[in-house]
Structure formats: structure tokens, C-alpha cells
Amino acid sequence: MIDRSARPDHPINDAIAARWSPYAFDPRPLNPADLRSLLEAARWAPSSFNEQPWRYLAAMRQHTDAFTKLLSCLVEPNQVWARQASALLLTVASLTFSRTGQPNTMARHDVGLASAQLTVEATGRGLAVHQMGGILPDRARELYGIPAGFEAVTGLAIGYPADPATLPDELRARDTAPRRRRPQAEFVFGDAWGEPAALD
Numbered sequence: 001m002i003d004r005s006a007r008p009d010h011p012i013n014d015a016i017a018a019r020w021s022p023y024a025f026d027p028r029p030l031n032p033a034d035l036r037s038l039l040e041a042a043r044w045a046p047s048s049f050n051e052q053p054w055r056y057l058a059a060m061r062q063h064t065d066a067f068t069k070l071l072s073c074l075v076e077p078n079q080v081w082a083r084q085a086s087a088l089l090l091t092v093a094s095l096t097f098s099r100t101g102q103p104n105t106m107a108r109h110d111v112g113l114a115s116a117q118l119t120v121e122a123t124g125r126g127l128a129v130h131q132m133g134g135i136l137p138d139r140a141r142e143l144y145g146i147p148a149g150f151e152a153v154t155g156l157a158i159g160y161p162a163d164p165a166t167l168p169d170e171l172r173a174r175d176t177a178p179r180r181r182r183p184q185a186e187f188v189f190g191d192a193w194g195e196p197a198a199l200d
Contacts (some may be wrong), residue, residue, distance in 0.1 A: 027085075031160060039058070069143060082130070090152050093153050
């Protein structure tokens with residue numbers, strides 16, 4: 001297996017450097033205790049006013065009916081590879097503050113924070129998480145009875161990375177392509193938009 005670790009310009013935590021989103025998954029079972037720890041990492045994420053707007057729909061591969069149900073909430077191109085994952089999650093955001101009933105404009109952001117913490121915890125355990133926007137929110141609402149005021153946001157495939165040779169050509173190319181990120185000068189600005197920040 002090739003090393004997909006990032007080559008950062010500045011020192012970062014090893015689990016962040018090692019994190020990446022494979023398409024190739026080994027379908028071996030996931031230890032339920034590991035999945036509980038991933039969700040515990042999500043539980044302790046920060047959120048606006050400590051609202052904790054995240055909810056997760058979860059299915060493990062060994063529970064065939066539940067896994068197939070959740071898989072059907074992904075768009076078809078994602079089903080092709082995600083069916084090999086050890087577990088699937090759908091993230092759901094609560095869109096209003098529970099105390100005031102007012103819109104929580106930070107809800108999706110905070111759901112992303114929770115899933116980011118889940119992902120770093122997974123990487124530290126030798127697992128991979130592939131987050132995806134390609135889901136079917138209306139189908140998820142229908143199948144799971146997601147109530148008004150909540151919205152399915154993303155899907156997560158969780159498991160053990162596998163050899164990209166197991167993938168169709170297009171997906172294999174994605175799993176083996178060089179990893180690229182914008183340099184900080186292109187997204188960290190100082191006195192004006194587009195002007196790199198003076199941080200030294």
C-alpha cells in the first residue's frame with residue numbers, strides 16, 4: 001500500500017497528516033467499540049452555544065438490512081465504492097436552537113466540526129473516513145422519519161483502506177493521484193483580501 005500521508009509545509013499532528021479519503025475499502029468488519037469511540041470524539045466537538053446540533057444515522061456492514069438501507073441514501077456513483085466500507089453514517093443537522101427556536105446558522109458548520117473530530121480519531125486508530133456530499137436527503141427523510149427542522153447533510157464511509165487496484169479505472173486514478181493543497185498564501189490573508197498575512 002502506498003503512503004498517502006500529507007507532506008505539510010509546517011509541522012502538524014501525525015493523525016492529520018495521515019488522514020485521507022480513500023475510495024478503496026477492505027470490507028472486513030469494524031470493531032463496534034472503535035465506532036463508539038469515533039462517535040464519542042464527535043460528541044466532544046465544539047459548537048455554537050454548545051447546541052451540539054449533530055445527529056448521526058449509523059449502520060455497520062455486518063447488519064445487512066440496516067447497511068443496505070443507509071447505502072440507498074447515497075447517490076449511485078457513491079454506492080459503487082461505499083458498499084465495501086465497514087460502516088456508513090449519515091450526518092443530520094438540527095437547524096434551530098433548542099432554547100430559542102431561532103435558526104441556527106452555524107448548524108452545518110458544527111456538524112462538520114463533529115465529523116472532523118470523528119475523522120481524526122478514526123485515522124489515529126488506523127481507519128479511514130471518506131466524507132461525501134453525494135447523498136439523497138429526501139430519501140433519508142422518508143426512510144428514517146427525519147423530522148422537520150432537521151436536515152441530512154453528508155454521508156461518511158468508514159473502514160480499512162484497501163488496494164486501489166480493486167477499484168474501477170476512474171476511481172483508482174483518484175486514489176493514486178498526488179495529493180495537492182493550496183499554499184497558505186492563497187487562503188490566509190492579512191490587510192486586504194488576497195494579500196498574504198504577515199505571520200512571521
